Amino acid sequence: MTTTGETHHEAAGGLWWWDRRRSAVFDIGLAVLSAAECAVEGFAFARRGGLPVGVGVLVGLIVGAVLVLRRQWPIAVVLVSIAVSPASMGFLLTVIGLYSLAASDVPRRITGCLAGMSLLGTLIVLWARMAQDQDRLEFGGWFVPFMAVTMSLGVTGPPVCMGLYVGARRRLMESLTERADSLERELQLLAERAEERAEWARNEERTRIAREMHDVVAHRVSLMVVHAAALQAVARKDPEKAVKNAALVGDMGRQALTELREMLGVLRSHEPKGVSASSGAGAAAGSYGSASGQASETSASASRAPLAAVGAAAAAAAFRAEVEQGPCLAEVDALVEQSRAAGMAVDLSVEGEAVPCDREVEQTAFRVIQEGLTNVHKHAPGAKARVRLAHRPGEVAMQVENGPSPDGADDGARLPSGGNGLVGMRERVTALGGVFVAGPTDSGGFRVSAVIPTVSAGGG
Incomplete structure (x- = not known):
């Protein structure tokens, strides 16, 4: 910036302090x-x-x-x-x-x-x-001061006024150029943040979908494996019981496939079309005209980038709406009966009167109990389990505890585990403002317990 207010850039053909x-x-x-x-x-x-x-x-x-x-x-x-x-x-x-x-x-x-x-x-x-020269003039004494003042004002006034106008206009253009550059940088930053939000939303939904599929499918499949093992054991000794176990295996397999198909169907039906999450941001402009033009291009890029987040959010919202139709605490009895039908000795106790809870709270509490029973099927076949559900003022508590496996239990009946079930439950419970604890007991068994507020942390 020179003292005349002109911004000079490095340009080909510049001479000394002139840019052009x-x-x-x-x-x-x-x-x-x-x-x-x-x-x-x-x-x-x-x-x-x-x-x-x-x-x-x-x-x-x-x-x-x-x-x-x-x-x-x-x-x-x-x-x-x-x-x-x-x-x-x-x-x-x-x-x-x-x-x-x-x-x-x-x-x-x-x-x-x-x-x-x-x-x-x-x-x-x-x-x-x-x-x-007054002696040669025939005018009065007023003429000299009048002409002197008028001519001096005519020489100094117009150039000063013109210069002030041009300087103010130049500073205004510089301010507008700077503002356009700043706007372009902000739009570029917004586009980058929108892409980050879209990626974050996709990752969150992947994690959520993985949890739901684990909760829904793993429990059913583990029961199917338990029933299949029982079917193998009684196939020749008790054909009638074998037929009954085979029917249970078939029912559970069909339920697992139905729930899995519903989840995948929701994701496919709400998959965004024609939306690219990798929209680029416009490059920085070097002049006011190019700044405004590229700012509009960056604005379009910034408007495209949130579409990726909107597309991911649309699928996420649809999936969450589908998940909200999932299980609740009223279905805990049926869940326990399924484990009993698989041969597990389960004791269920419910304390207090049920109070209205957020749908997400009830679903998470149900999943904690379901995961606890699934872990008993996987890691402690033949062990006795106790399920406790307590409704307290402002919170709901649940606990699944099992004893050690009997000495005669077949270690080959233990099912494979990825180790993600308890991690997912902990994340869910803490996200709702609750407390999750899991670990072995002094008697050699395992205990899973959680306390969740009846109103989720995100539900206000």
């Missing part, structure tokens, strides 16, 4: 005209003052050439014009110098002071010269 060749040519042309004018006026001044003509012309050339510095040092140009005003030279130097000073970023008090000094100097010189 045409600016340099323009200023040099003005300096040549000013030098020629001052040389002519210096010639006349030298003849009137009895000085060598060559000296007057040389001084005029040097003084006029100072105008070439108007963009870099406008104060120096105005001071030189004030200094040579008694010699009646430098009209172009004064006008262009005052304009350049007013259009620059020089503080306004300095601009006003120098403009006042130039006005006073021009007024005194004009008054003195016109007073010398």
Whole structure:
């Protein structure tokens, strides 16, 4: 930024403090005209003052050439014009110098002071010269001061006003350019954040879907495996019981497939079409025009990026709506009966009166009990289990505890486990503002317990 308020960039063909060749040519042309004018006026001044003509012309050339510095040092140009005003030279130097000073970023008090000094100097010189010629004029005494004031104002006023207008307009354009660049950066940041939110939403839904599929399918499959093992054991000894176990296996398999198909169907039916999550942001602009154009492109990019989050959120909302139709605490009895039918000895106790809970709270409590029973099937076949459900003021507590497996239990009946069930339950319970604890008991068994507020942390 120079003192004239112009922002100069590195450009091909720049010369000294000029950013463009045409600016340099323009200023040099003005300096040549000013030098020629001052040389002519210096010639006349030298003849009137009895000085060598060559000296007057040389001084005029040097003084006029100072105008070439108007963009870099406008104060120096105005001071030189004030200094040579008694010699009646430098009209172009004064006008262009005052304009350049007013259009620059020089503080306004300095601009006003120098403009006042130039006005006073021009007024005194004009008054003195016109007073010398008053004898040849036939006007009254009012004419000299009137003409001196009018001409001095005409020389200093218009260039100062024009310079102030051009400087204000230039600063306004710079402000708009800076604002456009800032807006473009903000839009680019918004686009990047939208992409991050879309990716975060996708990851969250992947985790949520994995949890739901684990809860729904793993329990059913574990029961199927238990029934299949029982079927294998009694197939020859008790054909009637074998038929009954086979029917249970078939029913559980069909239920697992139905629930799995419903989940996948929801995801496919709400899959976003034609939405790209990897929208790019516009590049930074180097001028005001390109800044506005690229800001609009970045705005379009930023508007496309949230569509990815909207697409992922649409599938997530649909999946959550489907999940909200899932199990509740009223189905705990049926859940326990399924485990009993698989041969597990389960004791269920319910304390307190059921109170209204958020749907997500009831579903999470049900899943905790379901996961606890599934773990008994997987890791402690033949062990006795106890399920406790307590409704308390402002919270609901649940506990699944099993003893050690009997000594005669077949270790080969233990089912494989990925170790993610308890992790998922802990994340769910803590997300609702509850407490989750799981670990072995002193008797050699295992205990899973949780306490969840009846109103979820996100439900207000």
